[in-house]
Amino acid sequence: MSSPVVFPFKSNIDLDRNSNRHLYLQLCDQMIGFIKSGKLAPSSKLPGSRKLSEDLDIHRKTVVAAYDELISQGWIESIPARGTFVSQDLPIVNPKKLQSFSNTSSTKNIAGFNFKKRKHLIRKGIETPHTTIKIDDGVPDHRLAPIEDITKIYRNIIKKTHNRELLTYGDIYGNIDLRKALVFYLNQTRGLKITIDNILITRGSQMGIYLASQLLLNDKKTIITGNTNYMTADDTFTEAGGIIKRAYVDAQGIKTDEIETICKRQSISAVYVTSHHHHPTTVTLSAERRMHLLDLAQRYKFAIIEDDYDYDFHYSNAPILPLTSNDTDGNVIYIGGFTKIIAPALRIGYFIAPKEVVDEAARLRRILDRQGDTLLEQTLARMINNGDVQRHSNKVRRIYKARRDLFCRLLQKQLGGFFDFEIPKGGMAVWVQLKKPYHWDSVIALSQKQNLVFINDWKRYDNDNSGHNGFRIGFAKFNEEEIVEVIDTLEIVFESISKSNPVF
Numbered sequence: 488m489s490s491p492v493v494f495p496f497k498s499n500i501d502l503d504r505n506s507n508r509h510l511y512l513q514l515c516d517q518m519i520g521f522i523k524s525g526k527l528a529p530s531s532k533l534p535g536s537r538k539l540s541e542d543l544d545i546h547r548k549t550v551v552a553a554y555d556e557l558i559s560q561g562w563i564e565s566i567p568a569r570g571t572f573v574s575q576d577l578p579i580v581n582p583k584k585l586q587s588f589s590n591t592s593s594t595k596n597i598a599g600f601n602f603k604k605r606k607h608l609i610r611k612g613i614e615t616p617h618t619t620i621k622i623d624d625g626v627p628d629h630r631l632a633p634i635e636d637i638t639k640i641y642r643n644i645i646k647k648t649h650n651r652e653l654l655t656y657g658d659i660y661g662n663i664d665l666r667k668a669l670v671f672y673l674n675q676t677r678g679l680k681i682t683i684d685n686i687l688i689t690r691g692s693q694m695g696i697y698l699a700s701q702l703l704l705n706d707k708k709t710i711i712t713g714n715t716n717y718m719t720a721d722d723t724f725t726e727a728g729g730i731i732k733r734a735y736v737d738a739q740g741i742k743t744d745e746i747e748t749i750c751k752r753q754s755i756s757a758v759y760v761t762s763h764h765h766h767p768t769t770v771t772l773s774a775e776r777r778m779h780l781l782d783l784a785q786r787y788k789f790a791i792i793e794d795d796y797d798y799d800f801h802y803s804n805a806p807i808l809p810l811t812s813n814d815t816d817g818n819v820i821y822i823g824g825f826t827k828i829i830a831p832a833l834r835i836g837y838f839i840a841p842k843e844v845v846d847e848a849a850r851l852r853r854i855l856d857r858q859g860d861t862l863l864e865q866t867l868a869r870m871i872n873n874g875d876v877q878r879h880s881n882k883v884r885r886i887y888k889a890r891r892d893l894f895c896r897l898l899q900k901q902l903g904g905f906f907d908f909e910i911p912k913g914g915m916a917v918w919v920q921l922k923k924p925y926h927w928d929s930v931i932a933l934s935q936k937q938n939l940v941f942i943n944d945w946k947r948y949d950n951d952n953s954g955h956n957g958f959r960i961g962f963a964k965f966n967e968e969e970i971v972e973v974i975d976t977l978e979i980v981f982e983s984i985s986k987s988n989p990v991f
Protein backbone atom coordinates (compact mmCIF):
# COMPACT_ATOMS: atom_id res chain seq x y z
CA MET A 488 0.00 0.00 0.00
CA SER A 489 1.64 3.20 -1.08
CA SER A 490 1.11 6.09 -3.35
CA PRO A 491 2.44 9.57 -2.77
CA VAL A 492 0.12 12.32 -1.67
CA VAL A 493 -0.96 13.94 -4.90
CA PHE A 494 -4.42 15.20 -4.19
CA PRO A 495 -4.48 19.00 -3.83
CA PHE A 496 -6.25 19.21 -0.47
CA LYS A 497 -5.37 22.85 0.06
CA SER A 498 -7.26 24.08 -2.98
CA ASN A 499 -10.18 21.66 -2.72
CA ILE A 500 -11.11 21.78 0.93
CA ASP A 501 -13.35 24.63 1.86
CA LEU A 502 -14.10 24.99 5.57
CA ASP A 503 -16.71 27.40 6.83
CA ARG A 504 -15.71 28.83 10.19
CA ASN A 505 -19.15 30.41 10.65
CA SER A 506 -21.03 27.16 10.17
CA ASN A 507 -22.72 25.41 13.11
CA ARG A 508 -21.08 22.18 11.98
CA HIS A 509 -17.79 21.55 13.73
CA LEU A 510 -14.68 22.03 11.55
CA TYR A 511 -13.49 18.43 12.02
CA LEU A 512 -16.89 17.15 10.80
CA GLN A 513 -16.79 19.47 7.78
CA LEU A 514 -13.35 18.04 7.00
CA CYS A 515 -14.75 14.50 7.35
CA ASP A 516 -17.73 15.33 5.09
CA GLN A 517 -15.48 16.62 2.36
CA MET A 518 -12.97 13.78 2.60
CA ILE A 519 -15.81 11.26 2.36
CA GLY A 520 -17.06 13.15 -0.69
CA PHE A 521 -13.62 12.86 -2.35
CA ILE A 522 -13.45 9.15 -1.55
CA LYS A 523 -16.97 8.43 -2.77
CA SER A 524 -16.41 10.35 -5.97
CA GLY A 525 -13.22 8.46 -6.70
CA LYS A 526 -11.09 11.59 -6.48
CA LEU A 527 -9.31 9.88 -3.63
CA ALA A 528 -8.70 6.32 -4.72
CA PRO A 529 -8.38 3.34 -2.36
CA SER A 530 -4.89 3.14 -0.84
CA SER A 531 -4.12 6.80 -1.59
CA LYS A 532 -1.81 8.24 0.97
CA LEU A 533 -3.17 11.12 3.02
CA PRO A 534 -1.05 13.99 4.25
CA GLY A 535 0.18 13.88 7.83
CA SER A 536 -1.89 15.78 10.36
CA ARG A 537 0.76 18.48 10.81
CA LYS A 538 1.04 19.13 7.07
CA LEU A 539 -2.69 19.19 6.47
CA SER A 540 -3.32 21.49 9.43
CA GLU A 541 -0.75 23.93 8.05
CA ASP A 542 -2.20 23.75 4.53
CA LEU A 543 -5.72 24.39 5.78
CA ASP A 544 -4.74 26.81 8.52
CA ILE A 545 -6.53 24.87 11.22
CA HIS A 546 -5.43 23.35 14.51
CA ARG A 547 -3.65 20.02 14.23
CA LYS A 548 -6.07 18.54 16.75
CA THR A 549 -8.90 19.24 14.30
CA VAL A 550 -7.21 17.11 11.63
CA VAL A 551 -6.45 14.37 14.17
CA ALA A 552 -10.12 14.37 15.25
CA ALA A 553 -11.24 14.16 11.61
CA TYR A 554 -8.85 11.29 10.86
CA ASP A 555 -9.98 9.44 14.01
CA GLU A 556 -13.59 9.82 12.94
CA LEU A 557 -12.83 8.62 9.38
CA ILE A 558 -10.87 5.66 10.74
CA SER A 559 -13.73 4.69 13.05
CA GLN A 560 -16.15 4.88 10.10
CA GLY A 561 -13.81 2.72 8.02
CA TRP A 562 -13.07 5.25 5.27
CA ILE A 563 -9.35 5.46 6.00
CA GLU A 564 -6.84 3.40 7.89
CA SER A 565 -3.67 4.16 9.78
CA ILE A 566 -0.64 1.92 9.22
CA PRO A 567 2.03 2.20 11.92
CA ALA A 568 5.28 3.77 10.74
CA ARG A 569 3.88 4.33 7.25
CA GLY A 570 1.06 6.83 7.52
CA THR A 571 -2.66 7.21 6.85
CA PHE A 572 -4.31 5.82 3.73
CA VAL A 573 -7.71 5.61 2.11
CA SER A 574 -9.02 2.13 2.93
CA GLN A 575 -8.41 -0.48 0.28
CA ASP A 576 -11.77 -2.20 0.14
CA LEU A 577 -14.11 0.67 -0.43
CA PRO A 578 -16.56 0.43 -3.32
CA ILE A 579 -16.01 3.29 -5.74
CA VAL A 580 -19.05 5.31 -6.51
CA ASN A 581 -19.23 6.93 -9.96
CA PRO A 582 -17.06 10.01 -10.02
CA LYS A 583 -19.08 13.16 -9.66
CA LYS A 584 -18.17 16.77 -9.71
CA LEU A 585 -16.37 17.64 -6.49
CA GLN A 586 -18.71 20.55 -6.08
CA SER A 587 -21.68 18.28 -5.54
CA PHE A 588 -20.01 16.89 -2.43
CA SER A 589 -18.83 20.16 -1.02
CA ASN A 590 -21.93 20.36 1.12
CA THR A 591 -22.86 16.82 2.01
CA SER A 592 -25.14 18.00 4.79
CA SER A 593 -27.55 19.60 2.31
CA THR A 594 -31.05 18.16 2.59
CA LYS A 595 -32.30 15.74 -0.01
CA ASN A 596 -35.86 16.23 -1.11
CA ILE A 597 -36.60 13.43 -3.50
CA ALA A 598 -36.46 9.77 -2.47
CA GLY A 599 -34.71 7.32 -4.74
CA PHE A 600 -37.43 4.72 -4.10
CA ASN A 601 -41.20 4.42 -4.34
CA PHE A 602 -43.44 4.76 -1.33
CA LYS A 603 -47.12 5.31 -0.63
CA LYS A 604 -48.08 8.96 -0.49
CA ARG A 605 -51.26 9.79 1.38
CA LYS A 606 -52.80 12.84 -0.20
CA HIS A 607 -55.62 12.91 2.36
CA LEU A 608 -53.14 13.60 5.13
CA ILE A 609 -51.60 16.68 3.53
CA ARG A 610 -52.47 19.91 5.32
CA LYS A 611 -51.85 23.35 4.03
CA GLY A 612 -48.83 24.66 5.88
CA ILE A 613 -48.78 28.34 6.71
CA GLU A 614 -45.50 30.15 7.28
CA THR A 615 -45.94 32.13 10.46
CA PRO A 616 -43.32 34.46 11.87
CA HIS A 617 -42.80 34.27 15.61
CA THR A 618 -44.70 37.48 16.21
CA THR A 619 -47.87 36.34 14.48
CA ILE A 620 -51.04 35.78 16.50
CA LYS A 621 -52.11 32.24 15.71
CA ILE A 622 -55.74 31.21 15.98
CA ASP A 623 -55.98 27.48 16.66
CA ASP A 624 -59.00 25.31 17.37
CA GLY A 625 -58.52 25.15 21.13
CA VAL A 626 -55.22 24.16 22.67
CA PRO A 627 -54.09 24.58 26.27
CA ASP A 628 -51.75 27.32 27.40
CA HIS A 629 -48.47 25.45 27.71
CA ARG A 630 -47.08 28.34 29.78
CA LEU A 631 -49.27 27.11 32.65
CA ALA A 632 -47.74 23.61 32.72
CA PRO A 633 -46.60 22.62 36.24
CA ILE A 634 -43.00 22.31 35.17
CA GLU A 635 -41.55 22.75 38.68
CA ASP A 636 -43.57 19.82 40.03
CA ILE A 637 -42.82 17.65 37.03
CA THR A 638 -39.07 18.24 37.05
CA LYS A 639 -38.77 17.83 40.83
CA ILE A 640 -40.57 14.50 40.84
CA TYR A 641 -38.87 13.30 37.65
CA ARG A 642 -35.44 14.11 39.13
CA ASN A 643 -36.27 12.37 42.42
CA ILE A 644 -37.34 9.26 40.57
CA ILE A 645 -34.31 9.01 38.29
CA LYS A 646 -31.87 9.69 41.16
CA LYS A 647 -32.89 6.54 43.03
CA THR A 648 -30.80 3.60 41.88
CA HIS A 649 -33.67 1.12 42.09
CA ASN A 650 -35.67 3.28 39.68
CA ARG A 651 -33.06 2.78 36.97
CA GLU A 652 -35.13 -0.29 36.10
CA LEU A 653 -37.51 2.17 34.48
CA LEU A 654 -34.91 2.84 31.81
CA THR A 655 -35.12 -0.61 30.34
CA TYR A 656 -37.88 -2.09 28.17
CA GLY A 657 -41.10 -2.05 30.13
CA ASP A 658 -44.65 -3.33 30.07
CA ILE A 659 -46.35 -2.83 26.70
CA TYR A 660 -49.52 -1.81 28.56
CA GLY A 661 -47.69 1.11 30.18
CA ASN A 662 -46.19 1.81 33.56
CA ILE A 663 -47.95 -0.31 36.19
CA ASP A 664 -47.98 2.44 38.83
CA LEU A 665 -49.64 4.83 36.40
CA ARG A 666 -52.24 2.23 35.49
CA LYS A 667 -52.98 1.68 39.19
CA ALA A 668 -53.19 5.44 39.77
CA LEU A 669 -55.53 5.73 36.78
CA VAL A 670 -57.88 3.07 38.12
CA PHE A 671 -58.35 5.21 41.20
CA TYR A 672 -58.40 8.54 39.33
CA LEU A 673 -60.80 7.54 36.55
CA ASN A 674 -63.15 5.58 38.79
CA GLN A 675 -63.30 8.50 41.16
CA THR A 676 -63.55 11.41 38.71
CA ARG A 677 -65.58 9.80 35.91
CA GLY A 678 -67.66 7.13 37.57
CA LEU A 679 -65.85 4.32 35.76
CA LYS A 680 -65.65 0.80 37.17
CA ILE A 681 -62.40 -0.40 35.70
CA THR A 682 -59.41 -2.43 36.82
CA ILE A 683 -55.86 -2.21 35.50
CA ASP A 684 -56.74 -4.86 32.91
CA ASN A 685 -58.92 -2.29 31.17
CA ILE A 686 -56.15 0.27 30.71
CA LEU A 687 -53.57 0.77 28.02
CA ILE A 688 -51.36 3.83 28.36
CA THR A 689 -50.95 5.67 25.05
CA ARG A 690 -49.08 8.69 23.83
CA GLY A 691 -52.03 11.05 24.02
CA SER A 692 -55.60 10.60 22.82
CA GLN A 693 -54.56 10.53 19.18
CA MET A 694 -52.81 7.21 19.59
CA GLY A 695 -55.99 5.85 21.19
CA ILE A 696 -58.07 6.98 18.19
CA TYR A 697 -55.52 5.42 15.86
CA LEU A 698 -55.49 2.08 17.69
CA ALA A 699 -59.28 1.95 17.90
CA SER A 700 -59.63 2.59 14.17
CA GLN A 701 -57.03 -0.02 13.30
CA LEU A 702 -58.95 -2.55 15.39
CA LEU A 703 -62.35 -1.68 14.00
CA LEU A 704 -62.20 -0.27 10.51
CA ASN A 705 -60.10 -2.28 8.10
CA ASP A 706 -61.65 -3.45 4.84
CA LYS A 707 -64.09 -0.61 4.28
CA LYS A 708 -65.96 -1.01 7.54
CA THR A 709 -68.33 1.84 8.30
CA ILE A 710 -67.96 4.37 11.07
CA ILE A 711 -70.49 7.08 11.85
CA THR A 712 -69.31 10.51 12.94
CA GLY A 713 -70.95 13.92 13.19
CA ASN A 714 -71.49 15.97 10.04
CA THR A 715 -69.06 18.34 11.69
CA ASN A 716 -66.23 16.39 13.23
CA TYR A 717 -62.68 16.49 14.58
CA MET A 718 -60.66 16.55 11.37
CA THR A 719 -57.77 14.41 12.56
CA ALA A 720 -60.16 11.68 13.66
CA ASP A 721 -61.67 11.67 10.16
CA ASP A 722 -58.18 11.35 8.67
CA THR A 723 -57.40 8.50 11.05
CA PHE A 724 -60.56 6.59 10.12
CA THR A 725 -59.93 7.02 6.40
CA GLU A 726 -56.33 5.94 6.81
CA ALA A 727 -57.46 2.77 8.62
CA GLY A 728 -59.57 1.86 5.60
CA GLY A 729 -62.92 2.87 7.06
CA ILE A 730 -65.86 4.47 5.29
CA ILE A 731 -67.25 7.50 7.10
CA LYS A 732 -71.01 8.10 7.26
CA ARG A 733 -72.27 11.31 8.80
CA ALA A 734 -75.10 11.96 11.23
CA TYR A 735 -76.26 15.51 11.84
CA VAL A 736 -75.12 17.35 14.98
CA ASP A 737 -77.53 19.82 16.60
CA ALA A 738 -77.70 21.55 19.97
CA GLN A 739 -78.10 18.14 21.73
CA GLY A 740 -75.07 16.62 20.05
CA ILE A 741 -75.02 13.91 17.40
CA LYS A 742 -78.52 12.84 16.29
CA THR A 743 -78.91 9.28 17.43
CA ASP A 744 -82.12 8.75 15.46
CA GLU A 745 -80.07 9.27 12.30
CA ILE A 746 -77.57 6.72 13.59
CA GLU A 747 -80.46 4.30 14.13
CA THR A 748 -81.72 4.88 10.58
CA ILE A 749 -78.28 4.03 9.18
CA CYS A 750 -78.03 0.94 11.41
CA LYS A 751 -81.36 -0.33 10.06
CA ARG A 752 -80.01 -0.12 6.52
CA GLN A 753 -76.51 -1.49 6.92
CA SER A 754 -74.06 -2.90 9.39
CA ILE A 755 -71.72 -0.44 11.04
CA SER A 756 -68.60 -1.05 13.10
CA ALA A 757 -68.30 2.08 15.16
CA VAL A 758 -69.61 5.49 16.11
CA TYR A 759 -67.12 8.19 17.07
CA VAL A 760 -68.31 10.78 19.56
CA THR A 761 -66.77 13.64 21.45
CA SER A 762 -69.67 13.42 23.86
CA HIS A 763 -68.65 15.95 26.47
CA HIS A 764 -68.04 18.82 24.08
CA HIS A 765 -68.59 17.94 20.46
CA HIS A 766 -65.62 18.84 18.31
CA PRO A 767 -65.93 21.36 16.71
CA THR A 768 -69.29 22.80 17.80
CA THR A 769 -68.72 22.32 21.58
CA VAL A 770 -72.27 21.05 22.37
CA THR A 771 -72.75 18.35 25.01
CA LEU A 772 -74.47 15.09 24.05
CA SER A 773 -77.80 15.06 25.90
CA ALA A 774 -78.59 12.41 28.51
CA GLU A 775 -81.40 11.02 26.37
CA ARG A 776 -79.15 10.58 23.34
CA ARG A 777 -76.42 9.03 25.48
CA MET A 778 -78.85 6.35 26.62
CA HIS A 779 -80.16 5.89 23.08
CA LEU A 780 -76.63 5.52 21.68
CA LEU A 781 -75.66 2.92 24.29
CA ASP A 782 -78.84 1.01 23.54
CA LEU A 783 -78.14 1.12 19.78
CA ALA A 784 -74.56 -0.06 20.32
CA GLN A 785 -75.82 -3.04 22.27
CA ARG A 786 -78.58 -3.87 19.76
CA TYR A 787 -76.53 -3.40 16.59
CA LYS A 788 -73.22 -4.61 18.08
CA PHE A 789 -71.03 -1.66 17.20
CA ALA A 790 -68.30 0.04 19.19
CA ILE A 791 -68.60 3.57 20.50
CA ILE A 792 -65.28 5.38 20.36
CA GLU A 793 -65.77 7.98 23.05
CA ASP A 794 -63.08 10.64 22.74
CA ASP A 795 -63.24 12.56 26.00
CA TYR A 796 -60.37 14.88 25.15
CA ASP A 797 -61.46 17.81 27.33
CA TYR A 798 -63.42 16.22 30.19
CA ASP A 799 -61.66 18.36 32.77
CA PHE A 800 -62.85 21.64 31.33
CA HIS A 801 -66.51 22.09 32.07
CA TYR A 802 -67.39 25.47 33.52
CA SER A 803 -71.10 25.78 34.24
CA ASN A 804 -71.79 22.70 36.32
CA ALA A 805 -70.16 19.41 37.22
CA PRO A 806 -68.86 17.56 34.17
CA ILE A 807 -71.26 15.07 32.60
CA LEU A 808 -70.14 11.51 33.25
CA PRO A 809 -68.88 9.78 30.14
CA LEU A 810 -70.96 7.25 28.23
CA THR A 811 -68.56 4.57 29.31
CA SER A 812 -69.63 4.99 32.94
CA ASN A 813 -73.05 3.58 31.93
CA ASP A 814 -71.76 0.93 29.54
CA THR A 815 -72.70 -2.43 30.97
CA ASP A 816 -72.31 -4.35 27.70
CA GLY A 817 -68.67 -3.66 26.84
CA ASN A 818 -69.44 -1.45 23.85
CA VAL A 819 -67.35 1.63 24.61
CA ILE A 820 -63.70 2.37 23.94
CA TYR A 821 -62.98 5.36 26.13
CA ILE A 822 -60.10 7.62 25.13
CA GLY A 823 -58.57 10.49 27.05
CA GLY A 824 -55.34 11.87 28.34
CA PHE A 825 -53.31 14.52 30.10
CA THR A 826 -52.13 16.55 27.12
CA LYS A 827 -54.87 19.10 27.62
CA ILE A 828 -54.53 19.42 31.40
CA ILE A 829 -50.75 19.44 31.53
CA ALA A 830 -49.20 20.22 28.14
CA PRO A 831 -49.59 18.87 24.59
CA ALA A 832 -45.93 17.86 24.39
CA LEU A 833 -46.12 15.58 27.45
CA ARG A 834 -47.66 12.70 25.55
CA ILE A 835 -49.60 10.59 28.00
CA GLY A 836 -53.09 9.32 27.35
CA TYR A 837 -55.19 6.23 28.00
CA PHE A 838 -57.28 3.74 26.08
CA ILE A 839 -59.95 2.14 28.27
CA ALA A 840 -61.87 -0.88 26.99
CA PRO A 841 -62.87 -4.47 27.77
CA LYS A 842 -59.75 -6.51 28.55
CA GLU A 843 -59.66 -8.45 25.28
CA VAL A 844 -59.75 -5.20 23.32
CA VAL A 845 -57.01 -3.68 25.48
CA ASP A 846 -54.87 -6.80 24.95
CA GLU A 847 -55.22 -6.54 21.19
CA ALA A 848 -54.56 -2.78 21.20
CA ALA A 849 -51.44 -3.31 23.33
CA ARG A 850 -50.09 -5.84 20.83
CA LEU A 851 -50.77 -3.41 18.02
CA ARG A 852 -49.23 -0.52 19.90
CA ARG A 853 -46.12 -2.61 20.46
CA ILE A 854 -45.31 -2.68 16.74
CA LEU A 855 -45.95 1.03 16.36
CA ASP A 856 -44.17 2.38 19.43
CA ARG A 857 -42.71 -0.26 21.73
CA GLN A 858 -43.76 1.58 24.86
CA GLY A 859 -44.27 5.04 26.24
CA ASP A 860 -41.95 7.21 28.28
CA THR A 861 -41.85 5.13 31.46
CA LEU A 862 -40.16 7.76 33.59
CA LEU A 863 -42.68 10.39 32.64
CA GLU A 864 -45.47 7.88 33.27
CA GLN A 865 -44.04 7.17 36.73
CA THR A 866 -43.84 10.90 37.36
CA LEU A 867 -47.49 11.31 36.42
CA ALA A 868 -48.48 8.39 38.65
CA ARG A 869 -46.89 10.21 41.60
CA MET A 870 -48.57 13.46 40.62
CA ILE A 871 -51.97 11.75 40.55
CA ASN A 872 -51.36 9.96 43.84
CA ASN A 873 -50.27 13.10 45.68
CA GLY A 874 -53.07 15.23 44.21
CA ASP A 875 -50.87 17.50 42.03
CA VAL A 876 -52.78 16.68 38.84
CA GLN A 877 -56.16 17.37 40.44
CA ARG A 878 -54.91 20.66 41.95
CA HIS A 879 -53.44 21.74 38.64
CA SER A 880 -56.55 20.79 36.76
CA ASN A 881 -58.68 22.91 39.15
CA LYS A 882 -56.30 25.80 38.71
CA VAL A 883 -56.32 25.80 34.90
CA ARG A 884 -60.08 25.26 34.82
CA ARG A 885 -60.55 28.52 36.75
CA ILE A 886 -58.14 30.33 34.44
CA TYR A 887 -59.77 29.02 31.24
CA LYS A 888 -63.23 29.87 32.54
CA ALA A 889 -62.12 33.47 33.09
CA ARG A 890 -60.59 33.52 29.62
CA ARG A 891 -63.76 32.09 28.08
CA ASP A 892 -65.84 34.76 29.79
CA LEU A 893 -63.60 37.60 28.64
CA PHE A 894 -63.27 36.24 25.10
CA CYS A 895 -67.01 35.78 24.65
CA ARG A 896 -67.83 39.15 26.23
CA LEU A 897 -65.47 41.01 23.89
CA LEU A 898 -66.51 38.91 20.92
CA GLN A 899 -70.12 39.87 21.54
CA LYS A 900 -69.37 43.51 22.28
CA GLN A 901 -66.95 44.24 19.46
CA LEU A 902 -67.90 41.68 16.83
CA GLY A 903 -71.42 40.61 17.69
CA GLY A 904 -72.69 42.07 14.40
CA PHE A 905 -70.57 39.66 12.41
CA PHE A 906 -70.80 36.39 14.33
CA ASP A 907 -73.42 34.12 15.83
CA PHE A 908 -72.16 32.00 18.70
CA GLU A 909 -73.18 30.36 21.97
CA ILE A 910 -71.00 30.65 25.05
CA PRO A 911 -69.50 27.14 25.32
CA LYS A 912 -70.24 25.30 28.56
CA GLY A 913 -66.75 23.91 28.54
CA GLY A 914 -63.65 23.25 26.52
CA MET A 915 -61.07 25.56 25.07
CA ALA A 916 -62.77 26.97 22.00
CA VAL A 917 -65.85 28.81 20.76
CA TRP A 918 -67.80 27.72 17.69
CA VAL A 919 -68.51 30.91 15.77
CA GLN A 920 -70.70 31.19 12.71
CA LEU A 921 -69.89 34.04 10.42
CA LYS A 922 -73.08 35.85 9.49
CA LYS A 923 -73.95 35.77 5.82
CA PRO A 924 -72.88 37.29 3.48
CA TYR A 925 -69.46 37.58 5.12
CA HIS A 926 -67.03 35.00 3.94
CA TRP A 927 -64.17 33.29 5.79
CA ASP A 928 -61.87 33.61 2.78
CA SER A 929 -61.84 37.40 3.03
CA VAL A 930 -61.63 37.36 6.85
CA ILE A 931 -58.65 35.04 6.69
CA ALA A 932 -56.87 36.99 3.94
CA LEU A 933 -57.33 40.35 5.66
CA SER A 934 -56.40 38.94 9.08
CA GLN A 935 -53.12 37.75 7.68
CA LYS A 936 -52.30 41.32 6.71
CA GLN A 937 -52.86 42.24 10.37
CA ASN A 938 -50.46 39.50 11.46
CA LEU A 939 -53.24 37.21 12.65
CA VAL A 940 -53.29 33.75 11.16
CA PHE A 941 -56.00 31.07 11.30
CA ILE A 942 -53.96 27.90 11.31
CA ASN A 943 -56.80 25.56 10.35
CA ASP A 944 -58.54 25.38 7.03
CA TRP A 945 -62.11 26.62 7.61
CA LYS A 946 -63.44 24.44 4.78
CA ARG A 947 -62.56 21.34 6.70
CA TYR A 948 -65.17 22.19 9.33
CA ASP A 949 -67.85 21.72 6.71
CA ASN A 950 -67.40 18.06 5.82
CA ASP A 951 -70.71 17.70 4.05
CA ASN A 952 -70.67 21.10 2.31
CA SER A 953 -73.70 22.29 4.23
CA GLY A 954 -72.44 25.88 4.05
CA HIS A 955 -72.78 26.48 7.80
CA ASN A 956 -69.97 29.06 7.74
CA GLY A 957 -68.74 27.91 11.14
CA PHE A 958 -65.24 28.04 12.54
CA ARG A 959 -63.78 26.90 15.84
CA ILE A 960 -61.69 29.53 17.59
CA GLY A 961 -59.53 28.55 20.54
CA PHE A 962 -59.37 31.01 23.44
CA ALA A 963 -57.61 28.99 26.16
CA LYS A 964 -54.02 29.61 25.18
CA PHE A 965 -54.41 33.42 25.20
CA ASN A 966 -53.99 35.42 28.39
CA GLU A 967 -56.19 38.48 28.99
CA GLU A 968 -53.91 40.88 27.16
CA GLU A 969 -53.69 38.55 24.19
CA ILE A 970 -57.46 38.09 24.07
CA VAL A 971 -57.90 41.85 23.88
CA GLU A 972 -55.33 41.96 21.06
CA VAL A 973 -57.05 39.15 19.12
CA ILE A 974 -60.47 40.76 19.33
CA ASP A 975 -59.12 44.25 18.54
CA THR A 976 -57.31 42.88 15.51
CA LEU A 977 -60.42 41.09 14.30
CA GLU A 978 -62.35 44.32 14.76
CA ILE A 979 -59.89 46.11 12.47
CA VAL A 980 -60.32 43.31 9.91
CA PHE A 981 -64.11 43.59 9.98
CA GLU A 982 -64.01 47.37 9.77
CA SER A 983 -62.00 47.08 6.59
CA ILE A 984 -64.30 44.37 5.19
CA SER A 985 -67.34 46.55 5.84
CA LYS A 986 -65.68 49.62 4.32
CA SER A 987 -64.39 47.87 1.22
CA ASN A 988 -67.79 46.39 0.53
CA PRO A 989 -70.53 48.79 1.59
CA VAL A 990 -73.19 46.30 0.50
CA PHE A 991 -72.48 44.40 3.74
Ligand SMILES: Cc1ncc(COP(=O)(O)O)c(C=O)c1O
Pocket residue numbers: 690691692693694717761766794796823824825826827831836
Ligand atom coordinates in the same frame (compact mmCIF):
# COMPACT_ATOMS: atom_id res chain seq x y z
C1 LIG B 1 -61.21 16.04 19.76
C2 LIG B 1 -59.76 15.73 19.97
N1 LIG B 1 -59.39 14.46 20.16
C3 LIG B 1 -58.10 14.13 20.32
C4 LIG B 1 -57.11 15.07 20.28
C5 LIG B 1 -55.68 14.64 20.41
O1 LIG B 1 -55.21 14.91 21.67
P1 LIG B 1 -53.78 14.42 22.15
O2 LIG B 1 -52.88 15.60 22.06
O3 LIG B 1 -54.00 13.97 23.55
O4 LIG B 1 -53.34 13.30 21.28
C6 LIG B 1 -57.45 16.41 20.10
C7 LIG B 1 -56.40 17.43 20.04
O5 LIG B 1 -56.61 18.60 19.90
C8 LIG B 1 -58.80 16.76 19.94
O6 LIG B 1 -59.18 18.02 19.75
